[in-house]
Amino acid sequence: MLFARKHLVFLLMVIFTITLLVYSAVSFAQMGAMRGPSIAGLFHPKVGAGAAYEVTDPKGQKSEMEISVVGQENVGGTPAYWLEMSFTGGPSTGSVMKYLMATQGEEVHVYRMIMKSPQMRAMEMPEAMMSRINEGVTKGLSTSERSMGKNLGTEVVMTKVGPKRCTHWQSVSESGTSDSWVNMDVYPNAMVKSISKTADGTHTTELIRTITDARTKITEEPQKMNLPKMPPR
Numbered sequence: 001m002l003f004a005r006k007h008l009v010f011l012l013m014v015i016f017t018i019t020l021l022v023y024s025a026v027s028f029a030q031m032g033a034m035r036g037p038s039i040a041g042l043f044h045p046k047v048g049a050g051a052a053y054e055v056t057d058p059k060g061q062k063s064e065m066e067i068s069v070v071g072q073e074n075v076g077g078t079p080a081y082w083l084e085m086s087f088t089g090g091p092s093t094g095s096v097m098k099y100l101m102a103t104q105g106e107e108v109h110v111y112r113m114i115m116k117s118p119q120m121r122a123m124e125m126p127e128a129m130m131s132r133i134n135e136g137v138t139k140g141l142s143t144s145e146r147s148m149g150k151n152l153g154t155e156v157v158m159t160k161v162g163p164k165r166c167t168h169w170q171s172v173s174e175s176g177t178s179d180s181w182v183n184m185d186v187y188p189n190a191m192v193k194s195i196s197k198t199a200d201g202t203h204t205t206e207l208i209r210t211i212t213d214a215r216t217k218i219t220e221e222p223q224k225m226n227l228p229k230m231p232p233r
Contacts, residue, residue, distance in 0.1 A: 006178045011021065029217075038125075042190045043180060043188060043189055044188060044190070045081040045109075046069060048069065048211075048213055048215075049068065049188065049211060050067050050084075050211035050214045051068075051191070051209070051211060052064060052066045052207075052208050052209045053191070054205070054206050056205075056206075057201070057202070057203060058200055058202055063092070064087070066087075066214075067084070067174065068083075068084050068211050068214030069187065070216040071216065080100050080102035081188075082099070082100050083099055083101055084096065084217065095115070095117045095118070096116045097116075098216060098218060112130070113129075116220075116222075121220060121222075122222035123222055124223065124224050125225070129225075143196060148168070150170060151169060152168040152170050155168050159192060160208045161210055164181075164183045166181035166182065166193070168180075175198055175199075176196060176197045178197070180195075181193045186207065191205070192206075193206050193207065
C-alpha cells in the first residue's frame with residue numbers, strides 16, 4: 001500500500017526516534033571506567049518488568065516514557081526479548097514502539113520492530129530497514145561513545161519511588177557531557193536518572209515509577225510496511 005505524505009513523515013520520524021533510542025541503550029550500557037560493562041551487564045530483562053520516566057527537554061517541556069519487557073522468544077537458539085516503549089505528552093503522545101532484541105557480546109541486535117500511533121494501525125518495519133538499523137547500531141558509535149568516561153562513585157538519588165543507591169557514571173564527548181545514575185534493581189536497563197548537556201541545552205530523564213505487570217499495548221496483527229525505495233548505503 002502507498003502511504004499518504006503525512007503518514008510517511010510520521011513513520012520516518014518514528015524510525016529516527018527508535019534508532020536514537022537504540023543508540024542510547026547501547027551507549028548507556030557500555031559506560032564505565034576505561035572500558036566499562038557491556039550491554040549484557042546493565043541490560044537485564046525480566047518479562048513483565050519495566051520503568052516509567054519523566055523526560056524534560058531543554059525548553060522545560062515534560063513528557064513521560066515507559067520502557068518494559070513484554071515478551072520473550074528464541075531466535076536461532078538465542079533468547080530475545082520484546083522491549084516496548086510508549087509515550088505520553090509531547091508530539092509522540094499515544095505512540096507505542098516495540099522491538100525484538102538480543103545482546104550479542106557488547107552489541108545489540110534488533111530482529112523485529114513494530115510501531116503504532118493513534119492515527120495508524122500497527123506496522124512492522126521491513127527487513128531491509130532492520131538491516132540498516134542494526135548496521136547503524138554496530139558502527140554508529142564513536143570511540144569516545146564506546147569508552148564512556150569514569151565511575152564517580154556511589155550516590156543516593158531521591159526518586160518518586162524512594163531513594164535509590166546508584167553508581168554515578170560521567171562521560172564527556174564531542175557532543176557534550178552526560179551523567180547517569182544506575183541501579184540494577186531497576187528493569188530493564190538499570191537507569192534511575194540521566195542528565196545530558198549538549199549544544200541545544202539540558203535533557204533530563206528521571207525514574208517516576210516501576211512496572212511489574214507490563215503487557216504489550218499493541219494487540220493487533222501488524223501490517224508489513226511498504227516504504228519507498230531506500231537510497232544506497
